[in-house]
Amino acid sequence: MSAEQGQRQIRCLVAKVGLDGHDRGAHVIARALRDAGFEVIYSGLHRSPDEVVQAAVQEDVDVLGISILSGAHNTLVPKIMDGLAEYDALDDTMVIVGGIIPDDDKAFLREEGVAEIFGPGASMDEMIDYIRANAPERR
Amino acid sequence: MTEEGSGSAPESGDDLDPLIADLLDGKHRALARTITKIENRSPGYRDLVSQLHAHTGDADVIGITGSPGAGKSTLVDKLAKTYRDAGLTVGVIAIDPASPFTGGAVLGDRIRMASNVGDMDVFFRSMSARGTLGGLSTATTDAVKALDAFGKDKIIIETVGAGQNEVDIVRTADTVAVLVPPGSGDDVQMLKAGILEIADLFVVNKADLDGADRTVTELREMLQLRDGEVRVGGGHHGFEETTVDVGGERRDATTEEGGGSAVDPWDPPIVETVANSGEGVEDFVAALDDHRSYLVESGRLETKARMRYAEEIRTLLREDARGILAEEIEARGGLDEDVEAVLRRESDPYTVAEAILEPLADCVADRRE
Structure with missing residues (x-):
């Protein structure tokens, strides 16, 4: 039956957390993801970890992309991961981080459960291909 | 949590799908995932929705529509806040x-x-108008x-x-509010179109602006004008009252008048709001x-509700019938030959359609007895 075939579409949340007003990058990425055929939810600026968790849980996104340029990633990202776990959303939400992350911190973030980190110079295609290949398989 | 729903046998009778059990239990994640399955038309989503139906019917559904930039989202935000302050829980679907x-x-x-x-008691869900399959309103x-x-x-x-x-979507609501931003005749033109x-009810948002x-x-x-069309000759419309006065007095007036047109004696009130500052939101809620x-x-x-369910059943039937037809066409090896015949003027579209449909129609007629 045609109605049972289903039409899966990758959903992404592009989130800006904390006191960081630089959203040009997030805008560019949101557009690129849209043009790649994804459904993109943009959080807006200055979101708290709780708000990001709320959005990720309710929207049931496959991918949560956190953009942080403030340097507070070691504090904010674990809070988000904990929140996702609280709502049973950690296992099937792929979290990726974009921004300026020192090499030393990258290992820590990966330990926290971040799937991939994209720094300055990462290309859009690289990111889109990564999401297509790794978006969590559901059901 | 990840394997939820996948193991559910669709024909398991009364047994609740674990996902639905979690949803009824108040788990936000289960609600989110159920909506995802509905959106994706995932295999088995129909059984999920069937199981949901018995638990529905208590919510008050409000549709809000208006041209882009009319201030819908901001007003919805304020509306949700007002309901939350009154101790009510709110769900929002934004398309x-x-x-x-x-x-x-x-x-x-x-x-x-x-x-x-x-x-978390405001459950906000964004949906894209992605679907051609089965229609967004479903x-x-x-x-x-x-x-x-x-x-x-x-x-x-x-x-x-x-x-x-969009008109179809808002039809699924009990109450439909149409937002009109001030100062543009075009929007009023749009209203004329249907x-x-x-x-x-109408909301003139951004009421602090000129116009x-x-x-x-x-x-x-x-x-x-519309009123005049319905009740010819009736010169006693209750429209001189102020726009925000949507209380009991006004309704009394309309009920009296309602004798003329028994169909729908409701006169849409016009509410003025400034969603940004929250001004007029109380009036909106009252309306x-x-x-x-x-x-x-x-x-x-x-x-x-009766009309809506009838329409829902019809829509599902259309969807399913289309599926059966698609299968039938597939089984016949596609339409290429028929199209070729039509092109050569050896046949015509009506004849082809009839030929394909005939065995199906016969089948249905046989079974009916």
Whole structure:
């Protein structure tokens, strides 16, 4: 039956957390993801970890992309991961981080459960291909 | 949590799907996942929705529509906040257009939900108008059911008011509010094109801007015009009352008048708001409540539900029948040969359609006895 075939579409949340007003990058990425055929939810600026968790849980996104340029990633990202776990959303939400992350911190973030980190110079295609290949398989 | 739903046997009778059990249990994640399955038309989603149905019927569904930039999202935010302050739980479905080329979409309504951040009892869900399959209105109806079964008191559907698709969506609501920004005759033109009929109330948002008064006047004139068409010769319209006065007095006036046209004695009120500052939101809520009690008292609520379910069944049947036809065409090896014959003028589209449909129709007729 045609109605049972289903039409899966990758959903992404592009989130800006904390006191960081630089959203040009997030805008560019949101557009690129849209043009790649994804459904993109943009959080807006200055979101708290709780708000990001709320959005990720309710929207049931496959991918949560956190953009942080403030340097507070070691504090904010674990809070988000904990929140996702609280709502049973950690296992099937792929979290990726974009921004300026020192090499030393990258290992820590990966330990926290971040799937991939994209720094300055990462290309859009690289990111889109990564999401297509790794978006969590559901059901 | 990850394997939920996958192991459920669709024909397991009364057994609740674990996902639905979790949803009824109040788990946000289960609600979110159910809506995802509905949106994706995942295998088995129909059984999920069937199981939901028994638990629905308690929520009050409000549709909000209007041209882009009319202030829908901001007003929805304030509305949700007002309901939350009154101790009610709220579900919001915000629908944004999707690109017809890539299917991609940026769903931005969430940004405006500033008054309700961190409040999990406002369940906000963005949907893109992605679907051609089965139609967006079906998915919206089903998503509303999920929110209803979850136990939300108020469910708000927000959509851009352009096109038949959106009109269909807001039809699934009990009460439809149409937002009109001031100062543009074009919007009033848009209303003429059909949205006028579906509005249970009008909101002139951004009422602090120049031209708001004029928009209100224009709207009222148009409503009067419509009124005149229905009740020819009746010169006693109750429209001289102020726009925000949507209380009992006004309804009394309309009920008296209602003797003339027994069909729908509801006159859409016009409310002025400034969603940014929250001004007029109380009046808006009062108008919504007013319409709600009108629906309940007049029995329209049940009539509407009856019509809606009939329409829902018809839509599903159309969808399924289309599926059966697609299978049949597939089984015949596609339409290529028939098309070729039509092209050579050896046959024509009507004959071909009849030939394909005939065995199916015979089958159905046989079974009917």
